[in-house]
Amino acid sequence: MNIALETTQLTKIFGGLTAVNRVDLVVPENTIVSVIGPNGAGKTTFFNCITGFYRPNIGDIRFFGKTLVGLAPDQVTYQGISRTYQNIRLFSNMSAVENIMVGQHPRMKTIWFESIPRTSRQRKEEAHALEEALRLLRFVGLAGLGDHLARNLPYGAQRRLEIARALASQPKLLLLDEPTAGMNPNETGEMMRFIQHLRDELGITILLIEHDMRVVMGISEQVSVLDYGTKIAEGTPLEIQKNPRVIEAYLGRGAASGLDKTPPGVTAP
């Protein structure tokens, strides 16, 4: 199996704070990998290092063997990595369709000058992009809402639209930052199935930050736990549930020693 993403000794320091500390992570191709950890554990910083927003102080990030360190965020996207955000960040004054079309930016090739005379290549590409955007819109279940401004969409629809936008660049690796935040159990279940389908049918590798243990334990093949920027555990969901260091990180030392079974909230699916 190919390795999609590999970080070695990845470290990011802000002033005196080491947000990410020597993290080694391997994401095999075509798997769903979760990164969990208490608030402030450095999960989002870790994502930001991968996507090029932060340049790591030490360490390397390799994507299908090519290093990503030093690339700007847009170049990282060109390599085939796409992401969503913890607090939804759509282009709120653009319509849903346009949001997805912006997502297709790296796949389009016309230069600005071609759009003034509307060359046939440009028209073809625009038509294709629109068609593709509508297809993605249907794919995430938002058919008919495409002309609404993104900010006018209901919360759940905004989450889906953000995923559609991320898919529009046809990524090989999708980074999802808490995709089920703020969803009810029904919606969460739907999202889980959806993420699995993305992997199964489109063959997209998925790296996930998630707080909802049901999601983490339900769909991921591998879980890594960060605490204070350091990876403290890694393994299958079952292994992680039993790991005393993880329980300690989440619930404190007392809870870890007092409990011999799984802590509340960390239940098998």
Added chain:
Amino acid sequence: MINEHLRNGLRAGAIFAIATIFLILIAFNVTAAQLLGKLLGNQSASSIFDLTPDMFNMLVFFGLVGFWAGGLGAKRTASDTWKLVFLAGVSTGLVFGALVAVFAYLVGMLNVAGIQMTAYLPLMLPASINQLLMGKSPAAGSLILLVVIFATGVLGALTARGFGRGAWRQSFSTWWGQRKGTLSQIPTVQRVQGNALTRYFFYGILLLLVFLLPLWIGQYWNYTLGTVGIYVLLGLGLNIVVGLAGLLDLGYVAFFAIGAYTVALLTAPTPHNLLWNFWIVLPIGIVLAATAGVLLGIPVLRMRGDYLAIVTLGFGEIIRILSKSDLLTNFSGGPKGVPNVGGPSLFGISFNDIGFVYLIMVAVLLIIFVTNRLQDSRVGRAWVAMREDETVAQAMGINTLRHKLLAFGIGAAFAGLGGAIFASRNQFTGPEDFNLMVSINVLCVVIVGGMGSIPGVIAGAFALKGLPEVLRELENYRVMFFGALLVVMMVLRPEGLIPSKRRRLEMREIAEEEGAEEVVKQARVGPPATASPPLNPGNIANISTSDEGGS
């Protein structure tokens, strides 16, 4: 209940009194009376009710203001009784009238005592005080003012009640809505309404009218129209930078100046005596402006928001001060500017005022076309995405620096075009044409018109550059009124005169497919918030088939 009405009336009265006293202090009542005189056509009357026309018209002015104050003072719900509204009107009129009367009395007494107020308030001439009191004693004059304002205030309040405050407006719009409904059921009307040809036909007529206009309106209005057109050019350019790409540029005038100076220096007899042809110089000016835009952008565009605004502001000033400095007198004419800038000619005929208006119109149409094409394309979407959220735009694969430079360059090119025409039309260019106010004005055009909206920019240019000419009748008060209008406008319509609309993409596409009207209807009826449709993995196959070797 009564308290509320009283308070509302008192407040309206006080506010109007303060505003009116201010207007009297700057002697606006005199100008207003003259304007009303022109409007009513009674200026030549020997006397009206024992008053000179100017005095009478001034009373009419105060009456109108009192009427307005009364209407606002009584503005409450439609269910108010006559008594309450009357009470509100009385309180408004009394406060308003009394304050103005007291002021007039004081001023009058000072005048009688021979104290010259012009030392402190240059416009409070004895003559205007005399007019304020209608040539009568301070007591009698201020009493008349009190009575007029009080009466009109009460009248205004009662009128407001009579109209039910918006009730008639509502009934009118229902009536109109029904009318429109029945109209559009007639098949012929339906066909005409839905037909694209009809739309083009109306646009055609409009365009024809606009093109015939310069032949009729005379030199002065042609000049004004030309100025408006140049501001449309500048506005459309800045619209790309600020409205679409979201980069606040306060030094936009620099590119305007570069366009103007290029044309001036290459076509004028002094200081270089090059006398090149305008049509050759025009593209050079545009290219130079665009180049300057890109070159300025390279170091500057890494900054965001306010920092960018300050740096561009500095750049604009640098260009102006450079053009003014003695250092460059031999090169660019220094503070005296460049006179006798060459004009364009076509088939051996040089352009007169009408020709320039047409030239500007053609330029505007061209720029509208280009802007329109650009904003509905990959690069246009990238700009708007950057404006909305630069960080995310970059994460979507948009090279933000390159797109910012592009926006800066294209915006600068439009300004260069505007500047070139400007210098050539005025046959002169100098440093003072390019002060900071130009940048501010163009920014105002974009904001007042509506950010990112082409019709908005045009409307904004007419409002900001055309309206002051129309307001010229107000003479010295022009700028004040203009400022007040701007404030009111931004409070009432912060999104601009004609805000930009996002194109409808999905519905158009679906409607083009067969039998899609049902889908459209369903989508419109179906409430998005209640039942969000399930995520639909069944379509995955479609996605992968459309894949062009991406994964």
